[in-house]
Amino acid sequence: MKIRTRLTLLFTLITAMLLGIYSFSIYYSSKEAREKSFYGELQNEAIAKADLFFRSSLPEQEMHKLYKNNNRTLNEVQVAIYNSRDQLIYHDDAKVDYVKENQEMLAQIFQKKKISFFLDDLQVIGMVYHYKGQSYAVTAASYDKYGYEYLTHLLTISMIAFISILILIYLAGIFLSKKTLSPLSEMVSQIKRITAGKLQLRLKTTGEKDELNELAQNFNGMLERLENSFEAQKHFVSNISHELRTPLSAIITELELASEKEQTKEEYQQTVQCALDDARNMAKLSNSLMDLAKASYDPNEISFSEIRLDEILLESYTKITKESSVYKVSMNIEDAVEEHQLIIQGNEYLLQVAFNNLIDNACKYSPEHTSSIEVKVSAQKLHISFANTGVSISQEDLQHIFEPFYRSETSRKEKGYGIGLFLTEKIIHLHNAAITVVSDNNETVFTLIFDGINH
CATH class of the missing domain: 3.30.565.10 (Histidine kinase-like ATPase, C-terminal domain)
Structure with a gap:
């Protein structure tokens, strides 16, 4: 995988994680705010119904009629009122009882003064209401249709925005990585043109104080050292060839002359001695070259x-x-x-x-x-x-x-x-x-x- 693709994917992944965390935080906080807000609405509705029941002259039948009329167009809050003896004294619609209050629930309301919980999709609140020295348990329950629709809409918008932003980020990442790494691609093209016979070529450098320019400068420095090393080696081999050729030519000439004509014992000895001297010179040169090689090793x-x-x-x-x-x-x-x-x-x-x-x-x-x-x-x-x-x-x-x-x-x-x-x-x-x-x-x-x- 190319660095450009890797950077784009990594950038997109990091953005997706950050955006996902942000979206989740928004959704979770909205969910908590909706829940808390609706509990407040239930409490206000419970107090309003209790006030209407105890303080107004409105008959109970009219209150039932009002609840049923509102329930046709709205998710009306269903309210029930119990006295301290756990007797039901008012219910908006006893036939369709959402909460189905029992003695344990009512005892918990009188003990804690206020409770709230979920009943499937319904939210329920229970509270103590005081009137003329008497304590009553009031429950209110309803389904927050508009709140859930808002959350669903928010989730849909968040998912669409999340996917759209990721696509845009990916495309922007491709563009930015291509633009950012284009000098590197050009550098690779220049490097491909550099061969053993073209060590004089150099990478283009700019006045920018960035990592790529620093890389190009260091690479050019390495090429400079390699070129010098190659030149030194060529010079070294040339000189070695010349130095070895002289004694070898002398040995060959002396031996050829000795083989072409008969010589006296003294002349043969002299020829052997000359060849031996040349061989010793070659051995001395060889030893010097071996020492030079050892001295050229890495100090480590x-x-x-x-x-x-x-x-x-x-x-x-x-x-x-x-x-x-x-x-x-x-x-x-x-x-x-x-x-x-x-x-x-x-x-x-x-x-x-x-x-x-x-x-x-x-x-x-x-x-x-x-x-x-x-x-x-x-x-x-x-x-x-x-x-x-x-x-x-x-x-x-x-x-x-x-x-x-x-x-x-x-x-x-x-x-x-x-x-x-x-x-x-x-x-x-x-x-x-x-x-x-x-x-x-x-x-x-x-x-x-x-x-x-x-x-």
Whole structure:
């Protein structure tokens, strides 16, 4: 069921309930008012007949004749008068006795002074009448023809009005829901035109401060992020293809040459060694891509635990110097750094990847293959600096240094894929830390800043 239909039906149902409650209240209050009003009329008629009987000189036969004449055109009130000994002293029409008073009823009238009740469709009132020191029980009964006709008419009018109003409300609901949701329908039509190849399309927005405009703005923001992500993926795949194609082409060429002509043992060994070096480069690239994929996960999917940064630094230092004997790394932790300041909530594997990249880069691009690591605390923040000496990085290159697959002209002399620093930045940001780089006077310093100590 469409939202438009659902809203229309819900609006109609709520209106029907409210209108039904209102109509019932009107009918019920009218019914109660009619009943109370007619009891008052019966009481007035009973008093009038009793006064006429006791205080006037009108004979009883004339009173009977008057009752019968009125009863031909009106539902005349039938009145009966009893004395204190329960003897009937007057009745409008004893042959057609509506109430059929008995001793129990009369006793109740004398005891309570006034009673009222229904007798089928008739309303009956009983009251005590005093005349010359004597008490009499007077009953009056009649059918409120005009009152019931009024209630029937009111009920008919209410039902007709109820149904008519519901139909009008339903039609108005269809019109209003269609008018209100027309921007949403237009939005759906625009969304259908957006495909993977047309992510540049956007939903139309207005200056209105309503929910639909806010939805359109947020949807456009999502499209912007998706478009950027698609572009990044296309760029990523393109670069990966290029990076993988180079070593693969080298391996294929070397093996084809080796298979086309006979070579000496030394030449075969050299060919195998070259192919092995290219395969190792591919493995290194593959590992870098795997690390990049892990660092790109949702932070909620990465397990964090309490770790010590100095221990991870020491492991990275040991690993790098063991793999490359020409690399020389020095590490200094200031005395002011307390043990608890080195403890954070993080992922040990990812941080070690980041530290490995920074140490390896520092040694790789230093003419002497040396690097220094310094750990200190400043303004309640932990700073870890990786410094090396060599050719300074230009300001233009510094602006792109953390972009994936970006390599400056000076760095192309060394083997690499332009993934390391991009990967490092993502890992550091995952740990709610910052990374800065300063390159000047033939010295380059990468600094990691951990904001506070995360226990």
